[in-house]
Amino acid sequence: MSNAPKTAPATEPNATDTDVLVRTAGALGRLTLNRPKAINALSLEMVRQLQVGLDRFEQDDAITVVLLDGAGDRGLCAGGDIIALRDAAQSGEHEPAHTFWIEEYVLNARIASYPKPIVAIMDGVVMGGGIGLAGHASHRLATERLVSAMPEVGIGFAPDVGGTWLLSRGDGELGTHLALTGDRLGAHDAIAAGLADRIVASEALEQLAADLESGDLEAAIEAAEAIDVEIPAGKLSGARGWINAAYAYDTVEQIVAALEASDGEGPEKALKAIRRASPTSLKVTLRALRSARELPSLEAALTQELRVSCGFLSGDDFVEGVRAQVVDKDRNPQWKPATLEDVSDSELDRYFAPLGAGDLEFNA
Numbered sequence: 001m002s003n004a005p006k007t008a009p010a011t012e013p014n015a016t017d018t019d020v021l022v023r024t025a026g027a028l029g030r031l032t033l034n035r036p037k038a039i040n041a042l043s044l045e046m047v048r049q050l051q052v053g054l055d056r057f058e059q060d061d062a063i064t065v066v067l068l069d070g071a072g073d074r075g076l077c078a079g080g081d082i083i084a085l086r087d088a089a090q091s092g093e094h095e096p097a098h099t100f101w102i103e104e105y106v107l108n109a110r111i112a113s114y115p116k117p118i119v120a121i122m123d124g125v126v127m128g129g130g131i132g133l134a135g136h137a138s139h140r141l142a143t144e145r146l147v148s149a150m151p152e153v154g155i156g157f158a159p160d161v162g163g164t165w166l167l168s169r170g171d172g173e174l175g176t177h178l179a180l181t182g183d184r185l186g187a188h189d190a191i192a193a194g195l196a197d198r199i200v201a202s203e204a205l206e207q208l209a210a211d212l213e214s215g216d217l218e219a220a221i222e223a224a225e226a227i228d229v230e231i232p233a234g235k236l237s238g239a240r241g242w243i244n245a246a247y248a249y250d251t252v253e254q255i256v257a258a259l260e261a262s263d264g265e266g267p268e269k270a271l272k273a274i275r276r277a278s279p280t281s282l283k284v285t286l287r288a289l290r291s292a293r294e295l296p297s298l299e300a301a302l303t304q305e306l307r308v309s310c311g312f313l314s315g316d317d318f319v320e321g322v323r324a325q326v327v328d329k330d331r332n333p334q335w336k337p338a339t340l341e342d343v344s345d346s347e348l349d350r351y352f353a354p355l356g357a358g359d360l361e362f363n364a
Contacts, residue, residue: 020049021071022056027064027215029057029116036072042080042129044100047107050133058115064215066118068133069205075125075147077133080104082155086322089313101160101309102360104129105302108162109362112136112298117217121205122146122187122196132161135195136298139221142187142196143205144231151182153277155325156317156333158285158308164292165301170194173247174236179285180247180255181273188234201229239266246270250290252282252340278317278333279340284308284351291352299362304352306360311351 021032031053033040057063070076080100088097111118111133120134123143131150134140142148150159150167159167159179167175174193177183190196200208204224211220236243246258246267256274259267274282288308292301312318316336324333337343 018049019043019046020053022049022053024057024060024063026213027062028067028209028212029053029060029063029065030067030069030209032068033070033077036070036074039075039078039125040070040072040130041078042104042133043084044096044103047100047103050107051103051110054110054114064116065212065217066114066116067121067209067212068118068137069121069209070123073124075127075130076121076123077127077130078125079128079130082157082322082326085313086319086327089319094310094313097313098306098310098358101306104132104161105306105360106362108132108136109299109302112162114138119212119217119221121208122148122190123202123205127151128163129161131163131166131195135166136162139198139217140196141198141200141208141221141224142190143200143202144187144229145202146185146187146190146196148185148190148195149182150179153180153281153285154182154273154321156278156281156315156319156321156335157312158281158288158305160302160305160309162298162302162305164285164288164305165295165298166195167193168289168293168301172240172244174240174243176247176255176286176289177243177270179289180252180277180282181270182277183270183273185236186232186234188231189236192234192236198225199229199231200224201227203227203229235266242267250286252279252286255286256340278321278335279337279343280315280317280335280347281312281321283340283343283348284311287348287352299360303360303362307353307355308351310355310358311353 021034023030085097118137119139120137122134124145126148150163167179170193187199204227208224249255259271295301320333
């Protein structure tokens with residue numbers, strides 16, 4: 001039983017049919033994404049509900065730690081609602097997508113700078129927008145069931161939600177490899193890539209939440225870490241050599257050539273993934289990563305990502321990529337342009353152009 005003071009009941013309903021559950025217990029404020037049938041994919045309303053919960057916990061002196069998790073057993077969050085974003089691109093009505101991205105990216109930045117510790121449970125599927133939530137938290141706990149990735153180049157898009165900031169600041173070129181291949185990660189690889197901090201057993205999560213009610217954050221995490229669990233071996237640490245060598249270049253063509261000249265299953269698999277991806281997405285992504293590495297803040301990277309994301313709304317590949325991978329599922333996208341060589345520098349410039357009044361601005 002916790003001796004921490006109890007807070008007042010939530011003003012928002014805690015009904016199980018809401019898309020984000022906002023709850024308090026002792027010193028703990030808890031945010032649970034609650035669309036398990038969609039692997040908790042984010043909608044604009046969910047982004048807004050998360051902000052309401054963070055507002056409430058920040059203003060409540062009794063709350064000293066926040067827990068972010070997902071309902072169901074499939075994952076924390078599979079990402080954003082890409083079907084809705086594709087519909088916006090197809091219709092030419094870009095405002096809904098623009099609004100969603102602005103509010104989502106503001107939330108990502110807020111999580112990174114939140115004045116109270118946020119414990120993000122990276123259990124099951126954590127992709128795209130899910131990394132935008134968990135990846136910026138102060139305490140990122142991966143479980144043995146984690147399946148994480150930023151697979152945007154495979155749908156004619158580019159990593160966003162602060163993904164270029166996170167991936168450009170990892171050890172060596174691991175982030176470049178992950179961004180250009182969409183490679184999937186387990187717990188050990190997520191830590192190696194700088195996307196997670198510690199590993200806990202999935203069976204420890206219920207007790208962890210209960211222990212956090214005391215407000216003793218470190219003791220609660222250490223107790224969860226003490227439960228033994230078999231963790232699938234990682235592959236990234238042993239691949240640092242060829243990854244750092246092959247991805248050290250500043251053009252995708254050079255990276256492809258370096259991979260072609262490398263021996264082994266790893267480079268061969270990476271090549272196959274890159275060749276399946278949108279050439280435009282690959283070039284935009286590499287440029288965004290290299291730029292993000294030099295930017296002064298997460299907010300600056302998010303501002304750049306909004307420009308890039310809006311750029312894809314007026315191109316062909318995002319609509320085609322979502323069709324091939326999610327709608328028709330024929331896995332045979334017809335990219336335009338179809339080759340890296342046909343993606344011009346002038347075309348790339350369009351993705352990084354300021355949006356004027358539509359640019360992302362953060363309050364000082």
